Amino acid sequence: MRYPSQTLEKLVAAIASLPGIGKKTALRLALHLVQDKSDKASVLGNALSRLKDEIRFCIHCHALSDTDECSICQAPSRKNGVLCIVENIRDLMAIEDTASFHGRYHILGGLISPIDGIGPADLNIETLIERIDKEGIEELIMAISPTIEGETTSFYISKKLAGRNLRLTTIARGVSFGGELEYADELTLSRSISARIPYKMGT
Amino acid sequence: MRYPSQTLEKLVAAIASLPGIGKKTALRLALHLVQDKSDKASVLGNALSRLKDEIRFCIHCHALSDTDECSICQAPSRKNGVLCIVENIRDLMAIEDTASFHGRYHILGGLISPIDGIGPADLNIETLIERIDKEGIEELIMAISPTIEGETTSFYISKKLAGRNLRLTTIARGVSFGGELEYADELTLSRSISARIPYKMGT
Numbered sequence A, B: 001m002r003y004p005s006q007t008l009e010k011l012v013a014a015i016a017s018l019p020g021i022g023k024k025t026a027l028r029l030a031l032h033l034v035q036d037k038s039d040k041a042s043v044l045g046n047a048l049s050r051l052k053d054e055i056r057f058c059i060h061c062h063a064l065s066d067t068d069e070c071s072i073c074q075a076p077s078r079k080n081g082v083l084c085i086v087e088n089i090r091d092l093m094a095i096e097d098t099a100s101f102h103g104r105y106h107i108l109g110g111l112i113s114p115i116d117g118i119g120p121a122d123l124n125i126e127t128l129i130e131r132i133d134k135e136g137i138e139e140l141i142m143a144i145s146p147t148i149e150g151e152t153t154s155f156y157i158s159k160k161l162a163g164r165n166l167r168l169t170t171i172a173r174g175v176s177f178g179g180e181l182e183y184a185d186e187l188t189l190s191r192s193i194s195a196r197i198p199y200k201m202g203t
Helices: A006-016 A023-035 A040-054 A089-098 A126-134 A148-160 A186-194 B006-016 B023-035 B040-054 B089-098 B126-135 B148-160 B186-194
Strands: A082-086 A104-107 A139-142 A167-170 B082-086 B104-107 B139-142 B167-170
Touching (some): A023 A040, A040 B006, A040 B023, A082 A089, B082 B126
Parallel strands (some): B082 B104
8 A cells, every 4th residue: 555645654554553453444544533623633642642641550459440549449338348350341341331249349360371371370369369368358259251261260269269268159150131042052051951040030 | 331440431432433433342442552561552642643733735636745745746757747536545545556547646525415515616626627727737537436426526527627628538437357247237237338449459
């Protein structure tokens, strides 16, 4: 591609360095920003330039935050002895959106995956154990994806915590609400049958 | 969606203001930029902040340029009396990529489209006519998309230029090279037959 302007070429290269954005899309976005009458380019430019200075990671749970201690860790109402461990901030946001969890979180920052060279030392597991001892956690919910890496990570954490007076739970797994049985995958369906639960109205 | 940080929320909103990018993609890109170890966020931020100061439009052809006169309009080798009019910079770049046109361009900045409220006065047609008279243009190639708006624009320009000693041409239309006849649309195929050309080896 021949660019009529080096400024444009540099901008396209910078946009195309983002994951999932190719050269064509990057060019389309760059031209939109150039021709845009409003102030989109400088608004976005300022947000990006200040990003690394303004964003922090919460010293307790490792979530993104504007302050050293995130709003969830600061809230007295959420210090109820229940800690939910998640892989990343997107999972935290998904659970927060349900508004059905009222404890605090701990972000692992990944899952154990020997094939990608990610071991327990690369995750926030040491700080998790410190928190459990220090904050008097009574229940630890492992809200981790049911993949091989997720199961490995849950297993590792449960081993590390053996011997503590702590209730370890995991999020329920089974057929989705609204999902049709015939389209559920075999493993989920077979586990849903073997891990069947007593029937209650509204469950 | 509940954001754990206002900085993140503002960045997601700025990214999602781009065309074709939704909230989910914006969040994915924002989190990538936050967690990226290299300097992507500030590189992109700087490119965007300086964009409006550094980029210009060529005073002759209205293409994007780093200087007041773009590199194509500056090149003496391209002052050959042939001018190619295109709708926008993307079309100019597409033709430049073929390396088969050696004249100069004129960017209209759109097509006449009464339904969108775009009339001839909104396009760079006045400056086109000035250039033709001033620069001694002998041939004008109308490289405009064969849509209703494109045909209207070509017709308007040809009317405006009536009476001048100027060869008006349009890019050839027909079945694509490598295209299979059975998949060509009816209009293209019927026009290809009525506008058939003498057979030459290699055509």
